[in-house]
Amino acid sequence: xxxxxxxxxxxxxxxxxxxxxxxxxxxxxxxxxxxxxxxxxxxxxxxxxxxxxxxxxxxxxxxxxxxxxxxxxxxxxxxxxxxxxxxxxxxxxxxxxxxxxxxxxxxxxxxxxxxxxxxxxxxxxxxxxxxx
Amino acid sequence: xxxxxxxxxxxxxxxxxxxxxxxxxxxxxxxxxxxxxxxxxxxxxxxxxxxxxxxxxxxxxxxxxxxxxxxxxxxxxxxxxxxxxxxxxxxxxxxxxxxxxxxxxxxxxxxxxxxxxxxxxxxxxxxxxxxxxxxxxxxxxxxxxxxxxxxxxxxxxxxxxxxxxxxxxxxxxxxxxxxxxxxxxxxxxxxxxxxxxxxxxxxxxxxxxxxxxxxxxxxxxxxxxxxxxxxxxxxxxxx
Numbered sequence: 001x002x003x004x005x006x007x008x009x010x011x012x013x014x015x016x017x018x019x020x021x022x023x024x025x026x027x028x029x030x031x032x033x034x035x036x037x038x039x040x041x042x043x044x045x046x047x048x049x050x051x052x053x054x055x056x057x058x059x060x061x062x063x064x065x066x067x068x069x070x071x072x073x074x075x076x077x078x079x080x081x082x083x084x085x086x087x088x089x090x091x092x093x094x095x096x097x098x099x100x101x102x103x104x105x106x107x108x109x110x111x112x113x114x115x116x117x118x119x120x121x122x123x124x125x126x127x128x129x130x131x132x
Numbered sequence: 133x134x135x136x137x138x139x140x141x142x143x144x145x146x147x148x149x150x151x152x153x154x155x156x157x158x159x160x161x162x163x164x165x166x167x168x169x170x171x172x173x174x175x176x177x178x179x180x181x182x183x184x185x186x187x188x189x190x191x192x193x194x195x196x197x198x199x200x201x202x203x204x205x206x207x208x209x210x211x212x213x214x215x216x217x218x219x220x221x222x223x224x225x226x227x228x229x230x231x232x233x234x235x236x237x238x239x240x241x242x243x244x245x246x247x248x249x250x251x252x253x254x255x256x257x258x259x260x261x262x263x264x265x266x267x268x269x270x271x272x273x274x275x276x277x278x279x280x281x282x283x284x285x286x287x288x289x290x291x292x293x294x295x296x297x298x299x300x301x302x303x304x305x306x307x308x309x310x311x312x313x314x315x316x317x318x319x320x321x322x323x324x325x326x327x328x329x330x331x332x333x334x335x336x337x338x339x340x341x342x343x344x345x346x347x348x349x350x351x352x353x354x355x356x357x358x359x360x361x362x363x364x365x366x367x368x369x370x371x
């Protein structure tokens with residue numbers, strides 16, 4: 001079978017363009033959640049060791065030892081904490097500011113306050129903390 | 133084969149045009165802009181680009197879909213907005229977005245990072261810490277960043293450059309100082325000085341090593357990659 005050069009060229013070009021589109025297909029898995037803000041004074045703690053939270057897609061998010069966290073709300077998956085001591089974001093093709101979600105001393109994922117969604121950690125990871 | 137030629141020729145012409153357009157364009161730079169005070173009940177978002185890689189690619193920067201500036205290399209701009217949630221995006225052959233919240237009086241920093249694309253490079257907005265956002269150079273100077281890692285030594289170390297105190301640096305902390313091009317020396321008080329011949333536009337990283345259980349300190353130049361990685365997990369030392 002003889003392949004037409006023009007067809008071959010077009011096929012290569014199309015494959016290349018599609019490969020180019022692959023730059024944009026990694027997105028964070030998100031699920032909509034109902035966020036209940038914490039009323040009044042909130043629970044807080046200090047992170048005792050560096051913790052790397054891994055997501056199924058995207059880059060891992062590093063939480064720094066010594067950062068102070070306070071509870072800002074709650075979602076179905078756990079309590080939602082934020083810190084002003086470091087920047088917390090989840091990132092794949094795009095980047096999203098994120099709050100940490102903790103359930104029974106396990107970081108189970110992140111709440112994305114702009115999107116109002118939850119993205120799960122895979123796997124959940126233990127967080128060692130000291131009360132403030 | 134003519135079909136392929138017909139397709140490739142306009143693409144190449146467009147790319148050449150973009151490159152030339154990039155060379156001819158101008159925009160606000162660090163030295164041209166002065167920040168105004170922040171109005172009550174607003175926050176500020178700085179958007180900046182230090183990397184000149186892909187200089188010809190200067191897409192518009194949009195805030196919630198509305199153009200607020202351009203991704204000019206070595207340039208920056210800011211927008212003041214009421215507290216709330218925002219999305220900043222750029223578009224070349226793909227969309228790149230960062231989402232962030234803004235509180236009253238809060239200042240956020242979004243760096244525009246170039247990366248390789250297929251036909252056209254991508255410019256990605258990335259949220260960065262305030263400390264990192266202070267790194268871009270304002271002119272022809274160089275920047276030296278001195279840092280400590282987990283060295284299990286709790287004392288603060290006073291570092292000076294050219295006889296002028298830079299900062300007291302603790303474990304997992306860093307401090308930066310802009311240097312004019314030429315010869316400089318940085319040192320821990322009473323210790324051997326590190327000589328740096330600064331070239332304009334360059335960034336240098338020096339790591340503080342403890343010796344004799346922290347009784348003595350040594351400053352060593354490290355690679356930009358090693359320095360950037362260490363600084364990414366450190367905090368800025370108080371001056």
